[in-house]
Amino acid sequence: MIISKIERQKKDKERYSLFVEDKFLIGVSEAILIHFALYKGQQISEDLLVEIKEAEYNHKVYNKAIHYLSFGLRTIKEMRDYLAEIPAFNSEEAQSNSEDSQEKSVIDETLIQSVIQRLSDQNYLNDLIYGQSYVRTHALINRKGPSLMKQELLNKGLTEATILTALEEYSEDQQVENLFYLGEKFIRTKKSLPPKMLRNKLQEYLLKKGFDRDLVQTSLTEFSFEDAEERESDLLNKTAEKLLRTRQKKYSGYDLQNKMKESLYRKGFDFEAINQWIADHSALFE
Structure with a gap:
């Protein structure tokens, strides 16, 4: 077969249409046209x-x-x-x-x-450039911890050595800053939790976000739980009264007292505070 015409395509100026006997044969890119040095009148074999x-x-x-x-x-x-x-x-x-x-x-x-x-x-x-960009972006925008980033980058196919190099972009100071930013935000949104449970939930949250366990545990001592502690008495009263209404339907006396203690403890209230509430409301369990 002989190429009878080569025509630049209207919709894509970097592509050309090849014709044999004025019938369309195939479209090729400019790079392929040049590579094979295709021209009008050229003999084209099937191979x-x-x-x-x-x-x-x-x-x-x-x-x-x-x-x-x-x-x-x-x-x-x-x-x-x-x-x-x-x-x-x-x-x-x-x-x-x-x-x-x-x-x-x-x-x-x-x-x-x-x-x-x-x-x-x-x-x-370039996996290293990708990893470095990923670390910088997620440290700045999502404030993720390094362990979470490492797992996500492993899932994306980066080697552990490449990830460790990329994580050098994430300074310890920035990790601490992000940890406190997320921690304080978490505390502000969990006003219904008693201090003990709030502390435990905060630790779980920060670990889940990928921060180092030692850093999390050290930082927990620097978070303020004063507001939660001030609310604990009112929160304990409201929670206990609500539990009491449901537990009284099935239990009484000593059994009711034990069920109240178990339920309140599971909800994260301090054991001494629970005992004090029970003592203050002893008439309910006679």
Whole structure:
């Protein structure tokens, strides 16, 4: 077959349409046109046509990767997973003149690795740069602790060594600042909790946010629970009265007293405060 015409596409100025006997044959990118030095009047064999189609497919895969990166930084694992979803090139189907004929089966791992290597050489893919950016962003905006970041980056495919280097972006001073910011915010939103439970819940919350256990335990002594302590008496009264209304329906005397103690203790009230409340309301348990 002989190329009768080469025409720049109207919708994409970097793509060209090849015609044989004035009938559309295939569309190719400018890079492929130049690579194969295609020209009007050129003789094209079936084997060369398949070779052109495969090269065009490979070029499209690379462009898809570039487009994926345009939305933000990616890890090598994220890029590998993305490319693995692209339909593979099929040399037999490529005998057809349809540009979509190659959309079959699973993309070749060799091509995936080739694209990833090319992107890495161009520094478009760099797990360390990704990790450093991730740490800076989440330390500043989400105020996550380093342990949580480490787990999330492991899930994104970064090696432990790369993560440890990236975490050097997160200073201890900033960790302490973030820990206190989150802790104080947590305390302000948990006004219904008694001091003991508030302290325990705060510790659980900060550990869940990824801060070091030793840092959390040391910092707990510096948080103020005065407001919670001042509210504890009123909160204990309200909670006990509410529990009493339900427990009195099933229990009385000593059994009711024990059930009240158990329930109030599970809700985080101080044991001495509970005993004092029981003593102050002893007539209810006679």
